[in-house]
Amino acid sequence: MLSIRRTFGAAIFTMFSLQANAGLIHQFDFINMNAPEVLPQIDMYDAGLALQVSGWTTSFNSDGEQKESWQPVSFPGIFYADLGLGLISSDDDGPFLDGGSSSYYDEDPDEGFLLVFSHTVSLDMMFFEGVGRSDDINISLVDFSSGIPELQISFHDIEPEFGVIAANDPSSALVGKAFMLWVDGDDDSVALAGLQVTRVPLPATAPLMALGLVMLRRFRRG
Ligand SMILES: [Ca+2]
Ligand SMILES: [Ca+2]
Ligand SMILES: [Ca+2]
Numbered sequence: 001m002l003s004i005r006r007t008f009g010a011a012i013f014t015m016f017s018l019q020a021n022a023g024l025i026h027q028f029d030f031i032n033m034n035a036p037e038v039l040p041q042i043d044m045y046d047a048g049l050a051l052q053v054s055g056w057t058t059s060f061n062s063d064g065e066q067k068e069s070w071q072p073v074s075f076p077g078i079f080y081a082d083l084g085l086g087l088i089s090s091d092d093d094g095p096f097l098d099g100g101s102s103s104y105y106d107e108d109p110d111e112g113f114l115l116v117f118s119h120t121v122s123l124d125m126m127f128f129e130g131v132g133r134s135d136d137i138n139i140s141l142v143d144f145s146s147g148i149p150e151l152q153i154s155f156h157d158i159e160p161e162f163g164v165i166a167a168n169d170p171s172s173a174l175v176g177k178a179f180m181l182w183v184d185g186d187d188d189s190v191a192l193a194g195l196q197v198t199r200v201p202l203p204a205t206a207p208l209m210a211l212g213l214v215m216l217r218r219f220r221r222g
Contacts, residue, residue: 024198024199024200025124025196025197025198026046026047026049026121026196026197026198026199027046027194027195027196028044028046028051028194028195028196028197029193029194030042030053030080030084030085030192030193030194030195031082031083031084031193031194032080032081032082032084033082036079036080036081036082036095037079037080037081038076038077038078038079038080038088039077039078039080040054040074040075040077040078041053041054041055041077041078042054042078042080042085048119049117049118049119049121049197049199050117050118051115051116051117051118051195052115052116053078053085053113053114053115053116053192054072054073054078054113054114054116055072055073055077055078055087055089055111055112055113055114056070056071056072056073056111056112056113056114056149056180056182057070057071057073057089057105057109057110057111057112058070058071058109058110058112058182059100059102059105059109059110060102060110060184061102062102062185064156064184067102067105068105068109069148070112070148070149071109073087073088073089073111076088076089076090076091076093078113079095079096081095081191083129083130083191083193084127084128084129084191084192084193084194085097085113085191085192085193086191086192087111087113089109089111090106090107092107093107093108094189096130096189096190096191097111097112097113097181097182097183097188097189097190097191097192098111098183098188098189098190099111099182099183099184099185099186099187099188099189100186101186108186110182110183110184111182111183112138112180112181112182112183113180113181113182113192114142114144114149114178114179114180115178115179115180115181115195116144116177116178117177117178117197118177119177119199120175120176120177120199120200120201121175121176121177121197121198121199121200122167122172122174122175122197122198122200123139123167123174123175123179123195123197124166124167124196124197124198125164125165125166125167125194125195125196126139126160126164126165126181126192126194126195127163127164127192127193127194127195127196128160128163128164128165128190128191128192128193129163129190129191129193130189130190130191131160131163131190132189134185134187134188135159135160135183135187135188135189135190136156136157136158136159136183136185136188137157137158137159137160137165137181137182137183137188137190138154138155138156138157138158138180138181138182138183138184139154139155139158139165139174139179139180139181140152140153140154140155140179140180140182141153141154141173141174141175141176141178141179142176142178142179142180143178144177144178149178149180151180152176153173153174155174156184160190163193175200
């Protein structure tokens with residue numbers, strides 16, 4: 001009888017853990033199969049987690065020096081279409097998120113998406129479309145408390161594999177409420193198709209796991 005109770009307790013524990021973990025992962029899909037739209041920003045919501053995406057420009061030269069401060073793009077705006085999100089940062093600019101040469105900031109800046117979440121998350125997976133051989137992406141943890149993005153920690157020139165960047169050990173620092181996904185080179189041109197994040201700290205997990213442990217102990221005590 002003891003072994004049955006033990007198994008039952010462990011099963012409850014596992015059930016609670018799985019349930020808690022399943023609720024922590026959030027996915028945001030930016031593919032728009034309807035008519036393309038150009039929007040000043042994108043607001044999305046998934047199970048209690050809000051995300052706002054806005055477009056920004058800057059200029060970094062090939063030595064990695066920042067030549068222009070970050071500027072918000074309000075017009076024309078984010079291109080929301082069948083490959084996901086691109087950015088049209090001026091009347092002459094193409095619809096992809098694309099970088100530019102630092103000598104032509106006015107016509108062809110470096111572009112980025114600022115992602116601002118309502119809660120602290122870890123950035124786990126980024127899905128891109130339109131990725132070619134020359135494309136690489138910079139990912140930064142951002143302090144946005146002043147209203148101007150301040151890059152805190154950056155990972156440069158990451159090449160998506162089959163369109164996917166998966167955060168792993170080197171980028172486990174990507175935990176926060178605001179991130180910039182940006183491109184800096186003349187030949188960078190991509191669309192952001194989706195994101196997967198995990199909400200942290202884990203508000204649901206701790207009490208549920210504690211409950212699971214209590215129940216497990218009770219069953220064990222029998
Ligand atoms: Ca563009
Ligand atoms: Ca540049
Ligand atoms: Ca680059």
